Structure formats: C-alpha cells, structure tokens
Amino acid sequence: MAVAVDFSLSLEEQCEAIWDATEARAAEMEAIRATPPLVRLYDGNRRLQHLVQNDDEMTWEDPDNDTGPGQMILDFSMPAAQYLHDMYGRKQRGESINVLIAVDYCGGRWSGLLDRTEVETDDTGYTRLIAHFLSDYEQLKWKQLWSNPVLPAFIQAPRVFMLGGPARWVLLTALLLNLWRENLSLWHLPDDPLKFSSWFSGFDMANWAVVVKPLSFMDDLAAGTPMALLSSRWKTWHDAAQMILEDAELSVSWRRYLEGDPPPWPGANLRYGALVIDIVDKSGVYEGTANGGTIFDGFTRGIREFAEDLYEDTEAAATSAPVVGDYRVPGRLLTNRRAPYVFYPPNSPGVTHASFVQSPAKGIQINTGGHSMPGVNETMSALVQGVFDVVGNALQIGSIGGSVDAIAKMFYEDTVLAWISVKLYERAQESGDFRLYEYFVDSGGKAYTLSSFMVIRAGKYATRSWFSCSMDVMDGAPYLVGDQGKGHFWKGDRVSTMIKGDTSRRLHIDRVRKLTLTRKRGQRASYALEIGNDTAQEDPLVRLMARMERIKAELKDLGVF
Incomplete structure (x- = not known):
C-alpha cells in the first residue's frame, strides 16, 4: 500500500517514515509467500470435498499454451487420499468419477482434473498415494472444431470450417461456436433428458462449464492484433490454434471462476467453477x-x-x-x-x-510446389481435347481429343505454374556473398495459391x-x-x-x-x-519437420474444396 510522505516532518523523520513503509511492504510480500498454497478438491459437480494441507509433496507445471501436469503425494491414510483413490465410492455417492483441483498461491491459480492415481508401499511399510492431474488447458484439446458446428455430424457442409480476422477474435469465436454446439444439445440428447429444464439450460451461458471472455471484432482490430485465417476439419481447438498463437506471440489465459473471485468481466453472470478462456497479447511485438x-x-x-x-x-x-x-x-x-x-x-x-x-538464417530463396495452380491442368486438357476433336472430325476419323489427351497428359500435367520460387531480398543483403542459397519445402500442394503462401512463410520462418x-x-x-x-x-x-x-x-x-x-x-x-x-x-x-507436418495437415484440409 502506498504511503504518503509528510513533508512537514524533518528530513530524518521523513527518511524514517519511508524506511518503515519499505519494511512494512517487504513484510507484507513475505507474508504472502509464507502463506501455504490453498489446495481445494471438488467433485465433478464442483462441490467442495476436501482442503489439502498435509501433503508430502506437490508439483504443478504451467507451460504457456499447453497442458501442464500436476502431481500431489499424500499419506494414503489421509481422508483426501482415500477420497482420490475411491472412484467407485464417488460414483455410488453421486459425486461423479471426476475430481477437480484448484491450487491458489501468490495470486496465481492452477486448476485441473484428476488424471490417475497410484498407490505405492516402500520397504519401510509406508504407503502413499500419488495423484496425477492435468491442467485445465487440457479442456481445449478435447474441444473439436466441426466443419459446421450448427449442423449434425451426418451433414457437414461446407467440408472445412474457415474464419478470418484478427487472431484473438478468430480463435475465441471458433471456440465459442463449438461451445454453443456442446451446450445447446441441438442434435444430441441432454445429459438428463427427463429433466425438462436441461433442454433449455444451454441457451444461458451462466450454466456453461467453459466460457469465452467477450471480445468484439472491432476492439481486437483496434488493438493491432495480427490477422489470421483459421481452418479446421474436425481438428481440436488446440491443434488448429497452435500455429496462430505461435506466429502472433499470443498466450491463452485460463482461470476457474470460484467463490470470492471478482467477476471475470463487468456484468459477468457465471456459475462458480466455470473455466474462463481468454487470449492475451503479452509480447507487444506488433505495436512496439x-x-x-x-x-x-x-x-x-x-x-x-x-x-x-x-x-x-x-x-x-x-x-x-x-x-x-x-x-x-x-x-x-x-x-x-x-x-x-x-x-x-x-x-x-x-x-x-x-x-x-x-x-x-540459412538460405535466401524458398521453393515449393509440385502441382499446377487451380485451373491450369484443366485448361490445357480442354485445349488438347478441343483441338484434336476438331482435327479428328476434319479427317473424318471421329473425336479423338479424349484419347490424345490421355496420352499427352503425362507430358503437360503439372508443368506450367506448378512451382514457385521466392527470393528473400532482405535476407540476401544481410547474408553476404558466401552463403547457403535455396531451400525446398516439400508440401505437395498447388503453387500460386493461398496454401503455397502459407508454405513459403513456414519455410522462411523455419530457416530464419x-x-x-x-x-x-x-x-x-x-x-x-x-x-x-x-x-x-x-x-x-x-x-x-x-x-x-x-x-x-x-x-x-x-x-x-x-x-x-x-x-x-x-x-x-x-x-x-x-x-x-x-x-x-x-x-x-526436427523442428522444421514438425512444423511442416502441421502445414501439410492445413493444406489437406484446404484441399478438400
């Protein structure tokens, strides 16, 4: 807390006041760190079951834009350990088989679901339970982006979901559409079909277990967020978003809304336990x-x-x-x-x-391709068939265009506008005369298309x-x-x-x-x-190959048009 200095005091007294305030602030921060983490165990319906205080050891990892593992070791005789181990009992008591954990420390919160438990006995006869958890980011690896989230699975048109705009808005909107699909139960029965209210509860976001923090298109545009194009054919949100998050240097922010928390945004009306998803820009690379x-x-x-x-x-x-x-x-x-x-x-x-x-950087020129841009092979095929149909009819031997085209295709197909080569001039000027020259990206895609642009960008990024x-x-x-x-x-x-x-x-x-x-x-x-x-x-x-595998998956999706 800021303390105002009384300038009517003597210089010595002012210094003493500043020193006292400094020590008080240091003691306050020390007290925050000396406070043990608050560890709460909930059942799958977010009913508090245990406060854990006597653990042997705990470790909670929280990587940026990925799932973090968590581990807690307890004496097996402890009630919390028995509860974690007793999955059958939880099911029989109606508490659900899942266990949710929340760990609060220094303003941060790690939360997630129980993954598995192990019971071990050492040579001294001491029995302990090892509980493994996965952070709540794992939820985003179990949310799929359907080709069309408003249609049932047996009718998916168009075949690929695509959305363009500022990166944060694109990613959050795609997630929101599929959360609607999950909660509205348009084409599936609700979890409790005989409960009348369950048929309509999905229309109210206050009942959702996972929510998206609101963000308008214009606000994200005004914030200077880089533009992005997301495509998915039933990929998970994590897989579809990974390259966009990496290129734009954005971070996924996730936090469980629990009792005592301020609203995640002004006017928010959410159930306690809801997982709030947001995307934040902590890099500032596109605004300076x-x-x-x-x-x-x-x-x-x-x-x-x-x-x-x-x-x-x-x-x-x-x-x-x-x-x-x-x-x-x-x-x-x-x-x-x-x-x-x-x-x-x-x-x-x-x-x-x-x-x-x-x-x-390695290489000043990026090459890719393998197939002619859309319409080239078709145009050449039409020309060959048309010309030889005319010739065949003139010679009174019938339309031979199709036969000739079947033979000629092996000579002209994928030879015109099938390859693209891009020189990186700024890199060339920085590399000097003695340098590596060109790099080929094996994509198998069509040249001079949006997909080839993506491949060139990926190749440039991988060799930067x-x-x-x-x-x-x-x-x-x-x-x-x-x-x-x-x-x-x-x-x-x-x-x-x-x-x-x-x-x-x-x-x-x-x-x-x-x-x-x-x-x-x-x-x-x-x-x-x-x-x-x-x-x-x-x-x-290894990094390049992993990145190109993701690019190929994108191209495969885009190629289904």
Whole structure:
C-alpha cells in the first residue's frame, strides 16, 4: 500500500517514515509467500470435498499454451487420499468419477482434473498415494472444431470450417461456436433428458462449464492484433490454434471462476467453477516493444511489420519510448509488455541455470510446389481435347481429343505454374556473398495459391535467424512471481537478461514460457521459471519437420474444396 510522505516532518523523520513503509511492504510480500498454497478438491459437480494441507509433496507445471501436469503425494491414510483413490465410492455417492483441483498461491491459480492415481508401499511399510492431474488447458484439446458446428455430424457442409480476422477474435469465436454446439444439445440428447429444464439450460451461458471472455471484432482490430485465417476439419481447438498463437506471440489465459473471485468481466453472470478462456497479447511485438539494446544505451525498440512481399517480417525502429505510469506507483507490482520491468543481470543470484543459443538464417530463396495452380491442368486438357476433336472430325476419323489427351497428359500435367520460387531480398543483403542459397519445402500442394503462401512463410520462418534464451530462475531473487497484482511478472510476460562475459553487454528479451510451483513437507512453496523457447534449442531439422507436418495437415484440409 502506498504511503504518503509528510513533508512537514524533518528530513530524518521523513527518511524514517519511508524506511518503515519499505519494511512494512517487504513484510507484507513475505507474508504472502509464507502463506501455504490453498489446495481445494471438488467433485465433478464442483462441490467442495476436501482442503489439502498435509501433503508430502506437490508439483504443478504451467507451460504457456499447453497442458501442464500436476502431481500431489499424500499419506494414503489421509481422508483426501482415500477420497482420490475411491472412484467407485464417488460414483455410488453421486459425486461423479471426476475430481477437480484448484491450487491458489501468490495470486496465481492452477486448476485441473484428476488424471490417475497410484498407490505405492516402500520397504519401510509406508504407503502413499500419488495423484496425477492435468491442467485445465487440457479442456481445449478435447474441444473439436466441426466443419459446421450448427449442423449434425451426418451433414457437414461446407467440408472445412474457415474464419478470418484478427487472431484473438478468430480463435475465441471458433471456440465459442463449438461451445454453443456442446451446450445447446441441438442434435444430441441432454445429459438428463427427463429433466425438462436441461433442454433449455444451454441457451444461458451462466450454466456453461467453459466460457469465452467477450471480445468484439472491432476492439481486437483496434488493438493491432495480427490477422489470421483459421481452418479446421474436425481438428481440436488446440491443434488448429497452435500455429496462430505461435506466429502472433499470443498466450491463452485460463482461470476457474470460484467463490470470492471478482467477476471475470463487468456484468459477468457465471456459475462458480466455470473455466474462463481468454487470449492475451503479452509480447507487444506488433505495436512496439523493447527488442534489445545494451546495458549502456538502454532498450532499443521495434515494431514488427510485414514486408512488401508479405513473405518476410521486418523490425521498424520505434523512436519513442513509452512512459509506464504504473511503475511510479509505490506498491504496485506488474510488468508492461512495451517496457519490461524485470531485468536479470549476469551475476543475479536468482538465475540457477542459463543457456543462450543463436543461429544465422540459412538460405535466401524458398521453393515449393509440385502441382499446377487451380485451373491450369484443366485448361490445357480442354485445349488438347478441343483441338484434336476438331482435327479428328476434319479427317473424318471421329473425336479423338479424349484419347490424345490421355496420352499427352503425362507430358503437360503439372508443368506450367506448378512451382514457385521466392527470393528473400532482405535476407540476401544481410547474408553476404558466401552463403547457403535455396531451400525446398516439400508440401505437395498447388503453387500460386493461398496454401503455397502459407508454405513459403513456414519455410522462411523455419530457416530464419533466431536467438533463444533458456533460464531457470528462482522466485523472489529479487523479483516476485505472482498474478493478480501479487508479483512483478507472470507466465507469458517479457523479461530481459544479459549473457555473462558478453563484452557487447547486449540485452536479450524473452517471455516466461513455463511456471512450476513446488512444495515439499517442511518447506515453503516456491516457483521455478523457464524463460525463453526451449524448443528453439532442439534439432532445427526436427523442428522444421514438425512444423511442416502441421502445414501439410492445413493444406489437406484446404484441399478438400
């Protein structure tokens, strides 16, 4: 809490007041971290069953845009352990077979469903239960995007669901349409058909178990979110959204709405236990943010833009730096995406491990294709048949166009407008004369189409210059990890660091990619962090192949037209 300084006091008294306020604030933050995590167990209908306090050990992982595993170890004699193990009893008591857990600590909340339990007895005779959970992001891997969510499964027209617009609006709208399908039960019986109200409860979002935070098209457009095109033929929302989230550097925000929470948005009318899904931009790369700099000159700033050919991205220098007024408010903890607050110097005691990897761009030309653009083969076939039909009739031997075309097709098919080659001029200028030349992306698609544009972009992205920073950082050394105003930064936020021994003293900025909350018996709970994209440090060929598999799946969907 901010404390006003009484300037009528003497200088010594003012300093004492500031010191007392500083110590009080430090004690307040220490008390927040000393408070054990609040662990609640609910049944599948969100009825509170147990508060867990005497666990042996717990670990909760929360990666950005993916499911995180959770594990809790309990003495098997504890009531909570017996409850988790007794799936048959839960079913008989009408409590459902599922168990929902919510873990609150430092403003953050990890929640998820029970995945499985194990009971082990060691050589001393001690029996313990190991409960495994999956975070609530897993829900998004079990929500499929139908080709047409308003029609029954046996009639799906058009064959592919497509939606274009600002990325956040596109992804949330696609999810909302399929949540409507799930809750309205238009083509399926409700869970309790004999309960009359269950036939109409789906029309009220207040009854939904998973909801989407509202976002209008114009608001997302005004926010500068990159445009995206989503396509799905019965893919899960996670699979359909992964590349869009990655390219636009967006983060999925999910949080269970429980008793005592403020409404997720003004006027929200939701049932307690509802999972609220939102997508947030914590990168700021398309509106201008810090992208580097040195310890001497401060941050450099840039805005990511599309180049004129739409294949390459450029970083336009931003000359003005934002003034973050919140940083000047005593007691307010946060980080702004345009001007990251957190900086870890090379000798920071909070950094337990750091790894930095960089690689220059490879290749200045991207090639792909294999099949002629739509209409080319058909036009050539029509010409061959038409010409030889005329010739055959003139020679009074009948229409021979079809026969000739069947033979000629092997010579002309997929030879005209079947391949596309794009030179990356900005990369060529940066690479010098001695360089790798071209890279072929094996897509098997049609050239000069939207799909080929996607493939070229993917090939350009896979062969780009990249820098990766992977760090393990301790909480509270010196920055505090927390959400809801109880920490300097949280998952997805940008932080800066510097490589130890780097004479250029260059600053590197990356996002928090994973949080892990751990606690052992007799120890205080703490967060461990991973900063940077550790997948960038995998084998580049493996990463490229994985990305191209996703591209091929997209093209397969688009090719069904």
